Amino acid sequence: MTDTATMPQLVSFGRRLRRFMADRPLIPLIILLIILVAILQVLRPGIVNERWLANTAKFAIPLAILAGCQTMTMLTGGIDLSVGTVATMSAFIMATQIVNQDPTVAFLLAMMPAVLIGLVNGIGVGVFRVHPLIMTLGTSLIGTGFLQVYQRTVIASGARIPDFLNWLGTGVTYGFPNALLLFVPVAVLIVFMLNRTGFGRLLYAVGDNERAARLSGVRYWQVITALYVLSSLLAGITGLLYIGLIKAPSLSLAEPLVLPSVAAAVIGGTSIFGGRGGYTGTIIGALILTVLTTLLTILQMPEGGRRILFGLIVLFVTAAYLRIVEDR
Amino acid sequence: MTTNPLPQSPLLDATGVTKNYGAVAALRTASLSVLPGEVHALMGANGAGKSTLVKILTGAIKADAGRILIRGQQLDIRSPADARRAGLLPVYQEPALIPDLDVLSNLRLTGTPVEPFRAWVRELGIPDLDIRETARHIPLAILRVLDLARALAVEPDVLLLDEMTAALPANLAEKVLEVVRRQGDAGRSVIFISHRFVEISALCDRATVLRDGATVGVVDIEPGVEERIVEMMLGTRIEKTRVTARAANDLAVADGGRPRLSVRNLQLGTKLNDVSFDLANGEVAGVFALEGQGQDELFAALAGSIRPTGGTIDVDGAPVKFSHPSDAIQAGIAYVPGDRAEALAMQRSVRENIALPFSAALRKWGPIRMRREQMVVSSAIARLQIDTRAQGEVQRLSGGNQQKVTIARWIAAGARTILCFDPTRGIDVGTKQEIYKLLRELASQNKSVLFYTSEMEEVQRVCDRVIVIFGGRVVDTFPVEEADEAALMRAAYGLPRGAKADVGILAEVKPGSSAEAAS
Numbered sequence: 001m002t003d004t005a006t007m008p009q010l011v012s013f014g015r016r017l018r019r020f021m022a023d024r025p026l027i028p029l030i031i032l033l034i035i036l037v038a039i040l041q042v043l044r045p046g047i048v049n050e051r052w053l054a055n056t057a058k059f060a061i062p063l064a065i066l067a068g069c070q071t072m073t074m075l076t077g078g079i080d081l082s083v084g085t086v087a088t089m090s091a092f093i094m095a096t097q098i099v100n101q102d103p104t105v106a107f108l109l110a111m112m113p114a115v116l117i118g119l120v121n122g123i124g125v126g127v128f129r130v131h132p133l134i135m136t137l138g139t140s141l142i143g144t145g146f147l148q149v150y151q152r153t154v155i156a157s158g159a160r161i162p163d164f165l166n167w168l169g170t171g172v173t174y175g176f177p178n179a180l181l182l183f184v185p186v187a188v189l190i191v192f193m194l195n196r197t198g199f200g201r202l203l204y205a206v207g208d209n210e211r212a213a214r215l216s217g218v219r220y221w222q223v224i225t226a227l228y229v230l231s232s233l234l235a236g237i238t239g240l241l242y243i244g245l246i247k248a249p250s251l252s253l254a255e256p257l258v259l260p261s262v263a264a265a266v267i268g269g270t271s272i273f274g275g276r277g278g279y280t281g282t283i284i285g286a287l288i289l290t291v292l293t294t295l296l297t298i299l300q301m302p303e304g305g306r307r308i309l310f311g312l313i314v315l316f317v318t319a320a321y322l323r324i325v326e327d328r
Numbered sequence: 329m330t331t332n333p334l335p336q337s338p339l340l341d342a343t344g345v346t347k348n349y350g351a352v353a354a355l356r357t358a359s360l361s362v363l364p365g366e367v368h369a370l371m372g373a374n375g376a377g378k379s380t381l382v383k384i385l386t387g388a389i390k391a392d393a394g395r396i397l398i399r400g401q402q403l404d405i406r407s408p409a410d411a412r413r414a415g416l417l418p419v420y421q422e423p424a425l426i427p428d429l430d431v432l433s434n435l436r437l438t439g440t441p442v443e444p445f446r447a448w449v450r451e452l453g454i455p456d457l458d459i460r461e462t463a464r465h466i467p468l469a470i471l472r473v474l475d476l477a478r479a480l481a482v483e484p485d486v487l488l489l490d491e492m493t494a495a496l497p498a499n500l501a502e503k504v505l506e507v508v509r510r511q512g513d514a515g516r517s518v519i520f521i522s523h524r525f526v527e528i529s530a531l532c533d534r535a536t537v538l539r540d541g542a543t544v545g546v547v548d549i550e551p552g553v554e555e556r557i558v559e560m561m562l563g564t565r566i567e568k569t570r571v572t573a574r575a576a577n578d579l580a581v582a583d584g585g586r587p588r589l590s591v592r593n594l595q596l597g598t599k600l601n602d603v604s605f606d607l608a609n610g611e612v613a614g615v616f617a618l619e620g621q622g623q624d625e626l627f628a629a630l631a632g633s634i635r636p637t638g639g640t641i642d643v644d645g646a647p648v649k650f651s652h653p654s655d656a657i658q659a660g661i662a663y664v665p666g667d668r669a670e671a672l673a674m675q676r677s678v679r680e681n682i683a684l685p686f687s688a689a690l691r692k693w694g695p696i697r698m699r700r701e702q703m704v705v706s707s708a709i710a711r712l713q714i715d716t717r718a719q720g721e722v723q724r725l726s727g728g729n730q731q732k733v734t735i736a737r738w739i740a741a742g743a744r745t746i747l748c749f750d751p752t753r754g755i756d757v758g759t760k761q762e763i764y765k766l767l768r769e770l771a772s773q774n775k776s777v778l779f780y781t782s783e784m785e786e787v788q789r790v791c792d793r794v795i796v797i798f799g800g801r802v803v804d805t806f807p808v809e810e811a812d813e814a815a816l817m818r819a820a821y822g823l824p825r826g827a828k829a830d831v832g833i834l835a836e837v838k839p840g841s842s843a844e845a846a847s
């Protein structure tokens with residue numbers, strides 16, 4: 001359409017590069033990931049091999065699924081801080097109930113708190129309009145409290161990690177971690193849901209302009225309730241996967257994943273203000289964070305220094321990424 | 329009007345202004361030259377680049393190329409603050425007050441002196457503004473006036489008004505025109521963007537016409553110039569005809585007596601008082617009112633957006649109570665709100681915005697049939713001539729094109745009754761004709777339209793009947809043949825038929841107005 005002959009060639013290379021990146025926001029992320037892997041390889045030649053890849057994937061997957069919960073809630077302008085507690089609860093209940101129960105019953109029992117917390121979150125945010133940050137933080141604390149009470153009642157019976165979860169969490173087949181069997185369908189479903197279903201559209205619409213969604217006939221509370229239940233269910237399943245990987249049920253099992261899951265979604269380009277983002281970016285964000293953790297471990301820094309550096313890098317990457325992608 | 333070209337040097341002179349957004353050329357070699365004391369119209373179809381030019385002149389965005397001279401000196405305007413120092417002050421197309429702050433805080437933020445601001449607000453026809461009110465709660469039309477008052481308060485040399493009057497009902501629009509005229513008389517310059525020819529001919533000295541981002545001509549405003557301008561703007565001629573309404577008796581036969589929508593004694597706090605009227609199948613009923621007479625609330629109540637405190641609404645003879653817009657949509661009633669910021673998900677694509685109602689109901693949450701959706705959306709886009717060069721995000725469209733998306737949504741959804749609140753706000757002459765035709769076509773398919781407009785001309789162009797509201801009451805109902813502008817104005821001011829009203833400068837220019845001559 002445009003007449004390129006009359007278009008002045010004043011548009012600098014930098015601007016055009018930016019424009020290119022703005023249209024394909026995944027590219028700078030993938031480049032960053034490759035750079036990180038390259039640094040790792042330079043610092044420890046030979047570290048990047050098949051085993052390392054499988055290991056990285058194993059640790060990135062639980063993070064990526066929880067980051068999926070954050071992506072979906074952030075699209076509506078919310079956040080789900082209860083994912084850590086929910087994951088821990090289902091893992092802990094699974095590991096203790098499997099001792100005397102049928103696996104199916106144990107699984108159902110393990111998913112119960114997930115559904116419940118999701119429902120409470122959804123109703124609190126969607127109907128009573130409590131701020132998602134407060135709401136999910138609140139249910140998270142309450143959940144932890146219940147878990148402590150529960151722990152005392154089962155202290156005598158002990159805990160066991162079911163073999164299947166062990167296999168799923170740590171097993172590797174033909175060089176591929178078995179966890180991919182769970183992750184690939186989950187990821188495909190989330191991406192499909194966000195892009196090709198009515199529900200996905202509504203998440204974006206509600207997060208972008210709630211009033212516009214309302215005038216189009218969308219009932220906010222329905223969308224939000226369904227969303228938080230879904231998010232909690234995913235968190236519960238992640239808990240089961242994670243216990244298979246970590247193998248030590250504790251009351252703070254998945255808690256360390258909560259803030260990184262938010263960070264992964266943000267690095268992946270999802271806006272915390274809602275309406276903008278997607279799951280593919282989040283997956284790469286989770287990978288970046290996992291590789292970054294390995295890198296910092298290898299540097300053999302003291303724990304404190306490592307955390308500071310981790311935080312600084314996350315800040316820097318997010319700020320730089322937004323600058324690249326936000327073309328005016 | 330100064331037709332005699334005095335050897336005056338321009339106050340503002342921009343040449344070769346270029347701006348590209350990726351593959352979209354918003355401006356290419358646009359130029360604009362404004363003399364001191366001149367009211368200069370900037371005209372062009374939706375997406376021609378008017379707003380982009382205003383934003384570049386006032387430092388809100390950066391041009392890729394171009395030269396801007398102010399009082400003969402080349403200035404590099406990099407920020408709105410620079411522009412302000414150079415004496416250039418804009419009123420942008422979208423309201424600029426920060427919604428979460430009150431008016432006073434907004435003033436402080438820009439360092440606007442409060443007393444002159446208040447004086448201007450009163451001058452512009454709003455006697456009782458509460459300066460502590462949060463901007464979010466102020467109606468769109470008033471917000472626009474506040475934007476203008478804020479600009480006037482710092483006494484700019486060049487005032488740039490981007491569709492300042494588009495959301496304003498007749499009484500407020502007139503005040504604005506008067507004030508702008510006086511700016512010109514005081515030796516200051518005004519750049520005035522509007523799609524309303526009546527205003528251009530009443531107010532402006534010259535006009536610069538943009539088409540597809542380039543300046544295609546500069547003309548003196550004189551009687552009869554309108555057609556030439558339109559031709560330059562669109563590149564073709566358009567027929568500005570009155571789309572014929574159906575005869576009233578025709579209507580009665582068609583619907584078998586039962587109205588589509590029947591409103592009785594509707595009450596809403598102090599805003600609506602005992603409002604009763606019918607909307608027949610196959611009818612376009614106009615609603616005409618001055619600012620703040622309850623029209624906003626009437627539409628919101630019929631759309632299920634707010635709940636009336638009394639009275640009844642019947643749809644097809646059955647009483648309804650809407651507690652959510654989705655109830656109204658279920659009953660086949662769609663609402664195009666006056667403020668497009670209220671209707672659009674700005675970061676989402678044109679397609680998603682148009683298709684939004686399709687996914688709303690719980691049972692439609694599943695997979696989307698993309699092919700079918702694409703077809704429905706494309707035909708709505710074509711129907712409303714939406715410029716889709718920047719369709720990835722609605723916020724990148726020009727104001728007029730955004731407005732079209734709000735209408736296209738309900739055309740695509742095939743709603744049986746459409747409540748249009750000022751739907752043609754900011755839409756260019758060419759597409760306006762298209763929308764009038766569209767509304768008449770809906771009526772001929774036995775659908776019905778309730779049509780509020782702030783532009784008197786439109787009443788006669790599309791409506792079968794006009795309902796006039798004043799002080800929250802229906803004060804009069806005219807068949808369109810009797811709804812000439814004087815009669816409408818009288819009724820809108822709450823005067824009985826036949827009384828003589830002061831209808832201001834728009835009416836005074838009427839006889840010689842080229843806009844009317846063309847119709």
Ligand SMILES: Nc1ncnc2c1ncn2[C@@H]1O[C@H](COP(=O)(O)OP(=O)(O)OP(=O)(O)O)[C@@H](O)[C@H]1O
Nearest residue numbers: 349354374375376377378379380718724726727728
């Ligand atoms: N951020 C952006 N990205 C891409 N394209 C843009 C962006 N902003 C504006 N445009 C494009 O630039 C063109 C000119 O837009 P502009 O808003 O200046 O039109 P306008 O003349 O003011 O129209 P209207 O009468 O509808 O307000 C449009 O085609 C628009 O889509």
Ligand SMILES: [Mg+2]
Nearest residue numbers: 379421726727
């Ligand atoms: Mg514009």
